[in-house]
Amino acid sequence: MAEIEIAAGFIPLTDSAILVAARECGFAEEEGVALTLLRETSWANIRDRMAIGQFEAAHMLAPMPIAFELGLTPLALEVVAPMAMGLGGNAVTVSAGLFDQMMEAESFTPPDPNGAGNALRAAIEARKHAGDPPLQFGVVHPHSGHNFELRYWLAASGIDPETDVEIVIVPPPFMPDALESGQIDGFCVGEPWNSVAVSKNAGRIATIKSAIWRSSPEKVLGVRADWARNNGHGLSRLVRALYRAAEWCGDPASHSALSHILARPEYVGQSASLVARALEGTVIPGASGEEETGFFEPFAHAATFPWQSQALWFYSQMVRWGQVEHTPANADKARRCYRPDLYRAALSPLSVPIPAANAKVEGALTEPEPVGATSGALMLGPDGFFDGRIFDPDKLESYLAEDRS
C-alpha cells in the first residue's frame, strides 16, 4: 500500500489524544498514513494553515466547521467533519475566592451542575449588593463547546451570560495563570488546564461538561473539503486509523501509556499524572469518582460518530447568542458540515457497529440504550442536559423559540 502523507494541526489538550495515539502507537502507519502532527498556539493558526494547504486535517472545536460554513470567521474556508474525536473532557473552574463565595452563598458538592449553578447565582447576587464588578469567565473561542456549555449552564441557572457576567477569550494554556493572577474569576476549558489550575491551588472545579450535558460532543476531525473530495481513499484511511486509535485510547489498560505520551513536551507538555486525571475521570480531588463517569470518553457510546443533530444543537446556540441569524438555509449548511456518510464509507470495511441514523434526539436518554447499528451492538450513553431539556433536530424552530421567550 502506497503511503499517503497527511499533516494535521492540534492544540495542546488532552483531547488531542486520538490524533497523538494514531501517530505514536502505529495506527496511522498500519493504514499507510504518514501522519505529521504540528502543535499550534491558536485555533486561528490552525484555520490559516489549513486555508493555504499546509494542513489537510486538524483537531478542531466541534462548532468551528459550522462557523466557517456560515461565514462567521475573518477567513473563508470550507471544512467538513467526517468524524468526532470524543465526548466530554471540559470543566468549569473558578478561583479559590469565588469558590468560597459560592459555598458561603449556597453550599454544593461539585460537580453537581444544579447546586453549582444555584451557588453561583447566589454569589453573583451577593456581589451585586456589595457593588462588586461583574465576574469574568474565560472560554477558549467564541465558536466552541466551552462557550456554549458555559452559557447554557449559566442561563439555565438563572444567570444571564450577557449581563450578569463577562465572557472573555483566553488561550487554554494561559487559563491557570489568568485565574491565579485574578484577571479572570473562572473559566471553561479542556483538560489538563483545569487540573493544572487545581494543582496550583489557583482554582476549584465547580462543574464539568459531562454533568451539564452528558455524552456531549467536544472536538471533531476537521478536514479541508477540497482535499476530502479529491482524496477519498486517503481520508478513509485516516478515519480508520483514528477510529482504531480512539478504541485504544478508550481502553483503561492504555491510560497510563497514553498519559505519558501526551505529557511529552511536543504534545501537551504537562505531567503525566495531571494528564491522567481526565482519562481516569478523577479531575475533582476527593470526589468519589462516580459523578465523573464519562468525564472524557474517546470511544464508547459512538463517541467518534459525527451526529448531525449535534451540529444542529451547536447551530441553535449560535443563533441563541446572536452569532448568526436563523434561516432554514443556514440550518441546512450547519447540518451538512458533519459527514456521517464519510464516516460510514471509511469504516464499513471494518465491520464495526455504526449508527444507522444521521441524527438523534439529544438529551432523551437517561440510561444507556442500544441504538440501531449497521452491524453488531452499539450502546449510546445517557445524554441528558442537566436541566432536562430535550433537543429534537426535527423541531429546531420550537427549540429556538423557547430560548427567545
Added chain:
Amino acid sequence: MPGRPPSVLVIDDNSVRAAIIEAGLREAGHDRVTVVTDVTGIAGRIAALEPDVIVIDLENPNRDMLENMFQLSRAVKRPIAMFVDRSDTDSIERAIDAGVSAYVVDGLRRERVKPILDMAISRFNAYSRLERELEDARNALQSRKVIDQAKGLLMRSRGMSEEDAYALLRKTAMNQNRKISDVAQSLVLAADMLGKED
C-alpha cells in the same frame, strides 16, 4: 478619507521585532503606526485608534481573543484576514512562512494594503535572520569557551603545550568525524565526572 495613509496597528509581544517593523513602516512614509506589545486593555486602544490594518505575529496565542474582539468591536468594521485576495497565494504563503498575520478593514483597497504587508513580511524575515545570527554567535562563543577549557585540562594533566593540546583535540575530532567543540565538551564532561577539576 482618500489620500490619507492607512492607520496601522502592530501587535507583537516581541518588542524588538515590533520596533523593527515600526521603523520600516515609518521609513516607507507611514506616519500613523502604533505598536502594542501587551494586549491588556487592547479593546480600548483599538476603539481609540480605529486602525485600518492590524499586523500580528502568527505565533501570538492571543489571536483567537483578538479576532473575537475585532468581531465585537464597532471600531473595526468587518475585519478580514489578510487573505482577502485568495488568488494571491504566493503572498499568503510568504506571510505564513515569515510568521506574520494581518487583518484589514473591509473596503480598503488591495494596492494600499500590499506594501504594508510586504514590509511586515520582510521585517519579520529580517528579524528571524538576526535571531539566527545571534544564536550562531552565541554558540560560537560557547564552543570557544569549551575548547579553551579542554585545552587547559590536557595542558595540566598531560603537560602538553597549548598548540599540542589543540592539535590533539583536532586530530581526535577528525578521526571520530565530530566537531572539535563536541570532543572538547566530552572531555570536559568526563573530567568533571572523574572529579579531576574542582
